[in-house]
Amino acid sequence: MGHHVHEYGHDAGSSLLEWLLPALVLPAAAGAYLLLVRRAHRRHPVLGWSRWRTGWFLGGVFLLGVALLPPVASFAHEDFRGHMVQHMLIGMYAPLALVLAAPVTLLLRTLPVARGRQMTSLLHSPPARLLAHPAVALALSTGSLAVLYFTPLYHTTTGDPAAHRLLHAHFLLSGCLFAHAIAGPDPAPARPGVRARLVYLGVAIAAHAVIAQMMYGGFWIDVHAPISQVRGGAEIMYYGGDIAELLLAAALVATWRPAPRRASGRASAAPRGTSLTA
Structure with missing residues (x-):
């Protein structure tokens, strides 16, 4: 580990582009969601659409804005x-x-x-069923962190603005995939039962903790930054990751519904799993 500053951090043109894209895309995404909500109310006035759902989406867009715009982006x-x-913000919260x-x-x-x-x-x-399986989502989200921080990949992304944007896209998409596989309310035909998903979530928690501890101790980490920064980053990963994964576990519990039973008292013939509310 050694001193390192992002090579493109002082390039005004690159920095402007880095901040201009989210400044344009995020409001457009929020507007598109609100437009769909309005259309859903018109087509299904009885069902409507949950304000909580709308609030969650706007909150997620806000968190992305915090992560991708100054002062956090400059930091x-x-x-x-x-x-x-x-x-943490782009890939988990x-x-x-x-x-x-x-x-x-x-x-x-x-x-x-x-x-x-x-x-x-x-x-x-x-392909969609495979991609949405918790094991695949876990490998893409948590497993990719080992590749990022234990190989020269992180150093490569800091020197190439395009690679840096791709890294952010990977954080976001893989994070959404894992959250969907564990506790998403959207349809997921290949989603296993609650117990299995809790196991995958437990593996993710353990993997995050191990990577953060190895980073803090300087074991096999390939991050070109002062030791104090690396250790500080490891602490953020350790504690921030735990909080995010506890929130994901809470979401899983909150959206879980027991399988219905038949009037005769016998267990329903439906396969084990959950019925997630939309």
Whole structure:
């Protein structure tokens, strides 16, 4: 580990682009969601749409804005601790909020019937079922952290603005995928039962803790930054990751519903799992 400052941190053009993209994209995403909510109310006035869902989405957009715009973005360009704050917001906290907003369910309510059937078929396709499995989501989200911090990959992303944006996209998408696989209210045909998902969540908690502890101790870490920054980043990962994963566990418990039983008193023939509210 040694001293390192992001090579593109002093490039005014690159910095402006880094901040201009989220400043344009995030309000557009919020506007699109609100437009779909309005359409859902018009098409299904009885069902409507939950204000809580809308609030979750706007909250997730806000967290992304905090992470990708100054002062946090400026801090992340200069300090590894800032990078870790970004990682927590983009990869863990914002995805949970966005997933709890049930955007897929909202989209299905507003699409024409034919388009809705096509989208449902896509969600049930083998690639989608595989991608949405907790094991795959865990590997893409938590497993990729070991590749990022124990190889030269992190140093590469700090020297290339395009690679840095791709890293942010990976954090966000993999985080959404894992939150959806564990506790998402949207349809998930391949989602296992609650016990299995708790096991995967436990593995994620343990993996985060091990990576953070190895980072704090300087074991095999390939991060070019002062030791104080690396240790500070490790602490942010350790405690921030625990809080985010506890929130994910709470979301799983809050959205879980026992399988219904038949009037005869016998257990329902439905497979074990959960029925998640939309």
